[in-house]
Amino acid sequence: MIALGQHADFIIWAYAGVTLGTLALIGVVIVQARMVNARLKTLEAQGIRRRSGRSA
Amino acid sequence: MSTPLATPKLNWFSQIANPGRFLAWSKPIIVPLAVATALVFAVGLWFAFFNSPADYQMGDTVRIMYIHVPTAWLSQFVYATMFFSAIGTLVWRHPLADVSAKAAAPMGAAFTAMALFTGALWGRPTWGTFWEWDGRMTSTLILLLIYLGIIALWRTFEDQLRAARVIAVVTLVGAINIPIIKFSVDWWNTLHQPTSVLRLDGPTMPGSILTPLLVMTLAFTLLFITLHVQRMRTEILRRRVSTLERQRVMMAES
Amino acid sequence: MSAFLAVIGRDLRLATRVGGDALTLVLFFVMVGVIVPFAIGPDRAQLARLAPGIVWIAAFLSMLLGLDRLFRTDHEDGSLQAFRHAGLSLEAIVLAKVMAHWLTTALPLVIATPLLAVMLSMDGDTFWRTLLSLVLGTPGLLAFGAVGAAVTVSLKRGGLLAPVLILPLSIPILIFGVGAITAVAAPGASQQALLFLAGLSLMAVAFTPFAAALALRLSGD
Numbered sequence: 001m002i003a004l005g006q007h008a009d010f011i012i013w014a015y016a017g018v019t020l021g022t023l024a025l026i027g028v029v030i031v032q033a034r035m036v037n038a039r040l041k042t043l044e045a046q047g048i049r050r051r052s053g054r055s056a
Numbered sequence: 057m058s059t060p061l062a063t064p065k066l067n068w069f070s071q072i073a074n075p076g077r078f079l080a081w082s083k084p085i086i087v088p089l090a091v092a093t094a095l096v097f098a099v100g101l102w103f104a105f106f107n108s109p110a111d112y113q114m115g116d117t118v119r120i121m122y123i124h125v126p127t128a129w130l131s132q133f134v135y136a137t138m139f140f141s142a143i144g145t146l147v148w149r150h151p152l153a154d155v156s157a158k159a160a161a162p163m164g165a166a167f168t169a170m171a172l173f174t175g176a177l178w179g180r181p182t183w184g185t186f187w188e189w190d191g192r193m194t195s196t197l198i199l200l201l202i203y204l205g206i207i208a209l210w211r212t213f214e215d216q217l218r219a220a221r222v223i224a225v226v227t228l229v230g231a232i233n234i235p236i237i238k239f240s241v242d243w244w245n246t247l248h249q250p251t252s253v254l255r256l257d258g259p260t261m262p263g264s265i266l267t268p269l270l271v272m273t274l275a276f277t278l279l280f281i282t283l284h285v286q287r288m289r290t291e292i293l294r295r296r297v298s299t300l301e302r303q304r305v306m307m308a309e310s
Numbered sequence: 311m312s313a314f315l316a317v318i319g320r321d322l323r324l325a326t327r328v329g330g331d332a333l334t335l336v337l338f339f340v341m342v343g344v345i346v347p348f349a350i351g352p353d354r355a356q357l358a359r360l361a362p363g364i365v366w367i368a369a370f371l372s373m374l375l376g377l378d379r380l381f382r383t384d385h386e387d388g389s390l391q392a393f394r395h396a397g398l399s400l401e402a403i404v405l406a407k408v409m410a411h412w413l414t415t416a417l418p419l420v421i422a423t424p425l426l427a428v429m430l431s432m433d434g435d436t437f438w439r440t441l442l443s444l445v446l447g448t449p450g451l452l453a454f455g456a457v458g459a460a461v462t463v464s465l466k467r468g469g470l471l472a473p474v475l476i477l478p479l480s481i482p483i484l485i486f487g488v489g490a491i492t493a494v495a496a497p498g499a500s501q502q503a504l505l506f507l508a509g510l511s512l513m514a515v516a517f518t519p520f521a522a523a524l525a526l527r528l529s530g531d
Contacts (some may be wrong), residue, residue: 004116004119005110005115005116005117006115006116006181007115007116007117007181008116010117010120010177010178010180010181011116011117011119011120011177013177014120014123014124014173014174014177014178015120015123017170017173017174017177018123018127018170018173018174021166021169021170021173022170022279025163025166025283026283029283029286029287029290030286032287032290033286033289033290033293036290036293036294036297037293039297039301040293040296040297040300043297043300043301043304046304048300048303048304048307146524198478198481199478201477201478202478202479204474205471205474205475205478206475208471208474208475209461209462209471209475212462212465212467212468212471213465218464218528218529221528222461222525222528222529223461225457225461225521225524225525225528226457226461226475226525228521229457229479229518229521230478230479233478233479233482236482236510237478237479237481237482239482240481240482240485240486240506241481241482241485243485243486243489243502243503243506244485244489247489247493247496247499
């Protein structure tokens with residue numbers, strides 16, 4: 001890796017923060033998707049379908 | 057859900073943009089998009105940390121620019137997405153437009169916050185302070201406030217269909233205002249700060265710095281597109297779940 | 311035209327009948343001026359220097375607080391529905407209501423400004439410029455506020471949301487409003503600001519009724 005110079009701390013904090021934020025964003029999106037899919041599966045198991053008969 | 061169609065072109069568009077169809081064709085593209093995003097990030101980060109020089113003015117802190125500029129770019133790109141979604145909602149009452157607007161707002165806020173965060177960390181070694189009321193950072197802060205207000209609106213409306221239409225109006229008013237805000241903030245800034253602020257693009261930006269910048273911008277854009285499509289899917293499915301749960305209640309009562 | 315004036319007259323009568331409601335906002339305005347010295351110290355030179363900004367912040371906050379009043383009572387008693395089917399266009403009705411609102415909330419503020427000027431040690435020249443900038447800027451502030459009020463009118467707890475929505479959009483008015491008073495360092499800057507302020511207010515008053523009327527219709531569907 002290239003030397004990061006005298007202000008290395010700031011560079012590291014910046015990348016760390018953005019990485020954390022990005023991973024958190026991805027995590028939230030995935031978790032929400034899973035939760036909705038779980039609810040859908042429960043409903044389908046109970047036999048409740050959309051009137052058009054199509055499932056997700 | 058479909059409006060009377062005047063031209064064959066609209067017909068095609070309205071077909072793929074129907075929520076059910078959208079769910080069908082969006083499902084197989086999520087994973088490829090995610091993989092592409094990861095790859096471009098890998099390339100960008102390699103450039104940022106292993107293959108680019110220090111800037112002649114800023115030194116190594118230019119590497120913060122490789123994440124500051126993309127997040128700042130996204131903060132505006134996401135608003136543009138919300139803007140076109142708002143038009144879709146108001147002009148065509150398109151259900152996918154509603155979903156797109158709602159999905160985009162929190163991500164816009166997140167990226168704007170990241171832009172401010174990286175801007176502050178870049179500012180500290182460069183200007184000496186974490187925060188400087190310069191034109192761009194101030195405008196970005198105001199944009200964050202606009203995003204947060206819109207998110208608050210989404211959460212306060214019970215009726216999401218009504219919410220989408222009203223928020224579309226707010227989004228459009230906001231869009232018209234953003235240039236005015238930028239103009240006034242720049243005017244205000246030159247009043248109070250005659251010294252010019254260090255800019256990334258000095259006389260010319262060398263290719264060795266431009267390349268990582270563009271690659272990272274592409275990476276972040278792909279990230280947003282991937283997450284946006286996924287969030288739209290989740291929102292559509294969430295609304296279906298609501299409908300089904302209401303159906304279940306009605307069935308239980310009958 | 312007579313319908314337009316009738317709406318203004320109605321709102322004026324309602325505002326004065328409900329009692330010292332509009333005067334409460336003026337009281338708030340003056341009180342902000344009173345508490346500032348407690349917060350930043352009684353040094354007259356410093357107060358005088360910050361006075362234009364303080365007056366504008368006080369006016370800003372007072373206007374934001376008063377926004378909810380614009381459409382809420384009409385929404386609650388059904389007048390809004392009646393307005394939507396009235397002979398006069400909803401946009402014109404919104405404009406009439408904004409004008410009436412200005413008369414009952416902004417005008418008293420402007421009249422009360424001398425009180426703040428005295429408390430904050432404003433000099434005469436600054437005071438007149440402050441007055442002018444308030445007169446030119448408050449219509450624009452109210453116009454933007456009308457959009458926020460229209461958007462949140464159907465929300466039960468939307469009262470606090472309207473100021474939050476409108477504040478970012480009103481920052482240019484604040485910038486030019488204060489700039490018109492204080493930007494004396496750069497030559498011509500304060501006249502420039504005054505011009506921008508007037509232009510912005512004019513545009514806001516001209517165009518926001520359309521956005522507000524649209525929001526009212528969409529809220530009521």
